[in-house]
Every structure is written in C-alpha cells, then in structure tokens.
Amino acid sequence: MTTQHTEGPPEEGVRRWRRLKGGIAGALSALGVFLLLSSRYAPNRPVTYEGIEDHFKYGSIGGDNTENGLPLRVMQILPRMFHEHLQGGRDYTTFGFIQEPGRPMPVGFSIRRRGIDLVGLNCAVCHVGSVRASEDSAPVRYLGMPANTVDLQAYFEFLFRCAEDSRFTPDLVIDEVEKDGALFPPERLVYRGAVEEMRRGILRARDRLYVFTPLNPPFGPGRVDTFNPYKTNQFGEYYQGHLSAEERLGTVDFPSVWNQRPREGMHLHWDGDNTSVMERNVSAAFGAGATRADVDLPRIRRVKEWLDVLPPPAFPFKRSEDPAKLRQGQALYDAYCAGCHAIGGAGVGRVVPIEEIGTDEHRLNSYTTTLRQLQVRYDRGYDWEFRHFQKTNGYANQPLDGIWARAPYLHNGSVPTLWDLLTPAERRPTRFYRGHDVYDPVRVGFRVDVREVEGRRAFLFETSQPGNSSRGHTGARYGTELSDSDKWALIEYLKTL
Template identity: 40%
Template sequence: MKIFKEKLGRILASIALVVVLLGGVVGYTAWYHLFREVPITYASPEEHFKYGSIGTEPSQGVPYWIWLVLPRIFADKLPHPGGYTALGITWEEGKETPVGFTKKTIGFPRVGITCAVCHTATYRTSPLEKPHIFPAGPSSKFDLQGYIRFLGATAKDPRFNADSILDEIKYNHEFSWIENLLYRFLIIPQTKKALLKQDADFAWMNSRPNWGPGRIDPFNPVKFNTLQLPQDDTIGNSDMMPIWNQKLHQNFALHWDGLETSLKETVQTGAIGDGATKDSLPVADLQRVEDYITELSPPKYPFTVDEKLAAKGSQIFASNCASCHAFGGERTGTVIPVDEVGTDRHRLDMWTQQAAETYNHFGDGYPWDFSQLRKTDGYVSVSLDGLWIRAPYLHNGSVPSLQDLLAKPENRPKTFYRGYDVYDSQKVGFVSEGEEAKRVGFKYDTSVAANSNQGHTYGTDLASDDKQALIEYLKTL
C-alpha cells in the first residue's frame, strides 16, 4: 500500500508538473503573440517625430497587416484611387508606414498615429512632382475625418471577415499556423469590433459640417470621448497648426484660442487626443518631440523674392502688423478678444470652462498631471514664421491665399477647393480652383456653419501696391 501511494504521488506530481508547464507554455505563447511590447527607437529626432510612438497603439492601434490590406479590399470606400494617399496621407519612398503613422509591436505589429500626421506640411510645384516634406508644419491635405470614416466603413462591410482579409494578407506576408489561428479567431474579429466602436464614438461628427482636408475638430473628441462630458452642438472645425520654432514661442498662448500655456502639457494632451491613454502615455518619447519642435526652424520660402519690394513691405509690416504678429510685438502670442478680431467664433465656443476644469484633473495621481488648461474669450495673435506654407489662412482655414486675406471680407472667395498641395506662388497659397484642385480637393463653402471668412480686416485698406509689397515681405518670414 505504501509503495502504491508513493507511485501515485509521483504520478500526480508529474501530472501537476506537466499541467504547470503546459500552462506556462500557453501563457507565454499568449503573452508573446498578444501583449509582448517591443520598444521602437529612432536615433534621428526627425524620424522619431515622423514615425516614433506617442502611445496610441494599445487602445487605438490597428493590426498592421489588416491595416495594410484595407485599401485594397475596400478601394470603393476611398474618395479616389491611390490607397491611403487618397486621404491626403504622405508616404515616403521605402517606408513601411506613411509620415505620421508608427508601426509598433504589442504582441503583434500595430499601426498608430503620431503628431506628424497632422503636423507635416507639403508642397509641390506641379502635379507630377514628389512632395517636399516639412515636419512640424500644418498639413493642408490630410483628411483625418475621412480616415476615421474609412476605417468605420470597412468594419461595417460584410467583406470585413477572416477569409477575405487573410487571403489578401497572403500577398504580403505568410503567417505561422498559430498566427493564422489568432488572426482568424481573435485579432480580426476584435479589430472589427473595435473599429465599429470607434465609428460609434465619432457618430457626433455626422450632425456637424465636414472638416475637410487640413482641418480638424481637435477638442470635441476630447470632450465627448476622453473626458466623457455630455455631447453638445458645438463645432470646433479649425485648421491644423504649425508647431515648429517653439524656442521663439516661449510664453505664447497655445492653440488657436490660447487654451493652453504649457508646451509640455500641449504635447502630452496632443498624444491623448490622438488616442494615448493615461497608462500608455510615453513621457520620455514625448519629451523628444518637445525638444525637436523647440529647436526646429521653419522652412525658407523656396521661390524667388523681389528683395527691393520686400524691403518696402518690411516697413509696411512694421507699421501695420508687427504689434500683433512680429516676435517681440506687444500683442504677439496673446489672446485677442473675438469681438475685436471679428473671425468665426465657433472654434472658440467649442471649448468650455467645464472642459478645461475636467481636463486639469484628468491626470490626477500621475506624474504628468495637467494644470494649465483654461477658457479664453478670443483667438491668439500668432507669429508668422513659415507663413508661406501655412495656407489656407485664418484659424478655420477659410481664406485660400495671402492675396485673398488682404482683400475686404466681402471680396474673398466664397467657395474654393482645399486639400491640393500644388503651390501658387503668385497668390501665396495652394492652388484652390481648376479641374485638378476640384478632383483632389474638398469644396470649402464659407456659408456653412463655422466656415465664415469674415473678420481680420487688418491691412485690407492698404493701397494695392502696398499690399503687394507686404505680401512679398511675408514670403520671407
């Protein structure tokens, strides 16, 4: 009997060991294929800005192989041929992802967005030229709303299933048997579920005017989705901003309405707005972004400048514009009451005192806690560094060129096309009319709510020759 008990004990111990080992193998396999996080590092600050993670992948990342094939399966849901570039996305030759998109492995490779997706400017001199790319400038062509809607539309389509997606992935990548099982029964179904939830979370967009390329409603998503505040009927549609040259922007109010005064908080809230969570916010990586945009100078105007005319324009600028727009100007970087500047107030009204107070408590208990968010009564008198590539103009991007901005509001274009990055050096802006601009671009109608091109009448009374001289000078900033 004693011998039997000893043998039984050894058998049970062996079984227990096998169970533990099998459990360990299963646990390790699950961790490796679903949760293992592989850091990504770029030595170049510019590459880090364009492709480095800002913490969006855990909650918002789309599995890379699924993301890669969606435009091929669902080409009919894009505005025109070209894959993701049809949404105004810039793809550098030889890169796995476009500018502003990062590929990071968390169990499996995932694609998330970065600051650069909205803050990278481009221009071309002709339709066939490759784009010139300027990190930290404002995108004039990326359609973020279109991208969100595209992902949602694919998830609603019956073709979003394991058979269709896995068959398409085979053209690019061969999964192992375990990866194939995970994608078929877990990753693809969960991605579909997540994209449907994201689509529902952004359903509030459908009751408001479309953003169009180069524009974003930056804080309603934060109010409704991040802070879980009650939905209202505000419209925050506004142009994407340049974020370069911060070394000369110290103590400036930040964002169009000056709702922030801390650059560090602005970078961190930007990552949260893009999909990072409290636990995924990569503070050290975001510090690299802050350091980069602090030292980065804006690009110089690439075309010929009439130096004599620009010298005359410099004097006109000093007399008419410098107090609000020159570095060192007494009002530069401060908030000007909306009643004075007269521009569309929808973006201002979108941000509320309740939102500011709630966001200031969002990070309570975390080392990166916020405290500088606020509510203001107007728009910031921005500096004009790199102005030549910041078209369209005004905070809502309602005026296509500098030439149009110096016209009286009633004479500014009432409709035009934005999202086409071929440059118009005569008007100082992007080509905004004609067949190609119409084909590629978004029709901007200034009669639509939040799209008004009124206000900012400064300089509109200048003589025609003085306006031309001023524009020539503004090219040099």
C-alpha cells in the same frame, strides 16, 4: 478454445514512455514557439528610430496602444480588400497621407509590438506638409508644416465603412493577410481575436464621433475638430452622447509646429486655451489616441526638444530682391503686423477678444469651462498634469514665422492666400479648392482653382457653411485698406519670415 492475450508490464511501460515522450516533445515545441514569438513580439515595445526626423515621422507617442492601436498587417490589406470604399483611390494616399518608399505605413503612423504589431497615429500625421510648383511637378515635403493634404475625417470614414462591411470577418481578413505571407498557427489565433476586436473598436469610435460629425460640415483636408472628440471619447460618460448645438462645431486648420521655444508662455491653440508647450503636446497625444496609461512622455519630450529649435522653411520660390520694395514691405509689416505677430511684440501670444477680431466664433465656443474642469480632473494620479488650460474670450495672436507655408489662413483655414487676407472680408473668395499642394507663389497660398492632382480630387471649401466663415481680421488696422502697391510690397516681405 480461445486464447485471451493479456498485455504485460513491459508493453504498458512502453506505451507510457511513448505518451510521456510525446508530451515532452509537445511541451518543448510549444516552448519553442513561445520563445520565438517572445523574441519577435516583445510586449509593449514601440519601434524606435535613431534619427530625429524619422522619429518625428514614425515614432510612437502612445497612440499605438492596445486600446486604440490597429493590427499592422490588417491595416496594410484594407485598401486592397475594401478598395471600393476608397472611392477611386488606391491606398492611404487617397486621404492625402504621404507614403515613403519602403515604409510599411504612411508618415504619421507609428508601430508598436505588443502581441502583434499595432499601428497608431503620431504628431506627424497633422504636421508634415507638401508643396509643389505645378500639377505636374514633384512635391517637396516640409516637417512641422500643417498637413495640408491630409483628410482625417475621410480616413476614419473609410475605416468605418470597412468595419461595417459583411466581409470584415476573421476568416476573410486573415485569408487576405496571408496573401502577403503566412501566419504562424499561434499568430492566426491571435489575429482571429484581434480582427474581431478591431471591428468592434472601430464601430465604437464611429458611434462616439457620430455624436457631432454628421451634424457639421465635413472637415476637409488640413483641418480637424480639436476638442469635441475629447468630449465623446475621454469624457463620454459625462456628455452621454450629447453635445449642445453651441459647442459641437470646433473645426480648425492644422497649425505649424516649428520654432516652439519662443512660444513657451504664449497663449497656444487657436483660442489661446493653454500656455505650456509640453502640456499642449500631451493633450494632442490624447487626441491622436494615446491613453493615460500609455502616453509616452519621453518620446513626446524628444519631439518637443527638436521642435523647439526647428527653423521654419525658407520660401522655396523666386521672390523680389528689390531692396526698396523689401524696405517698403518691412515698414508696412512693422506698422500693421509686428505689434501682434512679431516675436517680442507687445501683443504676440495674447488673446484678442472675439468682439475685436471678429472672426468665426465656433472654435472659441467649442472649448468650454466644463471641458476645462474635466481635463483638470483627468490627470490625477499620473506623471503629467493639465495645469494651464483656461477658457478664453477670443483668438490668440501667433508669430508669423514660415507664414508662407501655413496657408490657408485664419484659424479655420477660410482664406486661401495672403493676398486674400489683405482684402476686405466681404470681397474674399467664398468657394475655393483646398487639400492639394499646388502653390501660388505670387498671392502666397495654395491655388484656388486646382481640382485634382495625381488622380486625387481636391475639396471644395465653402465659407457659407457653419464654422467656415472668412469674416474678421479686416479694416484699416489689419491692412485691408492699403493700396495694391503697398499690399504687394508687404507680401514680398512676409515671404522672408
């Protein structure tokens, strides 16, 4: 006879208790992981910096948001995983970025914790420059100076090539990330989605920028197209993937951003399309990737208040101490430059019509009345407003403080040195190397013959390319017909500004 065993109530109670205990343990474990991750990844918390210089170099302005921010740990491994796309470089310094020891990313990248650490661009990416006395000397960095070595277009092209690569998959990217340290299991899940969204986001950005960039000459280092990315990004629905030939090229040199307080009320941007320093800064934040919801006004204002009083850097090389020559140079400056470029001068901060100044018209044409109308509508319902944008008919006169550090010259960076700017336009260099930081203290600008520094190749700039013309700002009123002796005296005085 077979005896059938029937489980009694005590055994059933034990099994239920074990299941309940396991469920409680699992819930507590999940709660512990949640609390751990919550303390590690507080939502929407940018990394903050007590020192204003670190805040300028690494603080958030809103570009590290969930829409445009990129996962930090993925960004750190891209140069290693996709080194062949660096075209001989080793890391992000390939694109002229400045990497300081111990920092997770170069100058100009901020970090925000929002689920995972995200990075974005800030003001310093375009406004920290580098100068060295020779190819073999150490560089000196200046805050507020145009980022003369940074090639933003080459950097974005690198990201595009990475996203197009068949190896850019969650599994392979996460495997590479974990070579630098294992991820928690919940982090792995977050990163799987983040990697895929990063790839899609980069490809969307590529498609938007490719509306105009393949048709134009490359930016090269130290330059950017200011407003056309706006048209294809923030206002892509209006432009629908098309820019007219007349307005699709607006490449300009990065400007300096020191000593901003006296500039309040002047016509800002190269074409003078805005007269509010804060409004211009907010506009620049959108160009760096901030959105209407995430633009960080308090942190932008903190930078502004510092830049208001940041002095221009002194000329770092030997200059003439001959009092007679300096007096001669100052008299020439007063006669030829001060009316338009000295703070307090009658014409400083005013727009000179294109027919009068005669410089390359492309940047002027790229900012249109239509874009202005779209910008005005863009701010409705937010704490900031674009009230001061306007369409102009030329380029704005700017003060010359720290002019030695703002080479190359003219709005498109088409004239390498002050000596060349004082040369009649038809005799200015038509091809020269830029994007390095080796300085010519005599002619005042970066040397035109340096092809490579520390393994990083310079960019060959050609004035024959559309948007690159070095014409204009020439003739007797601009000092290009002075004697050589007068020109050298004027240059010596300009070194003192």
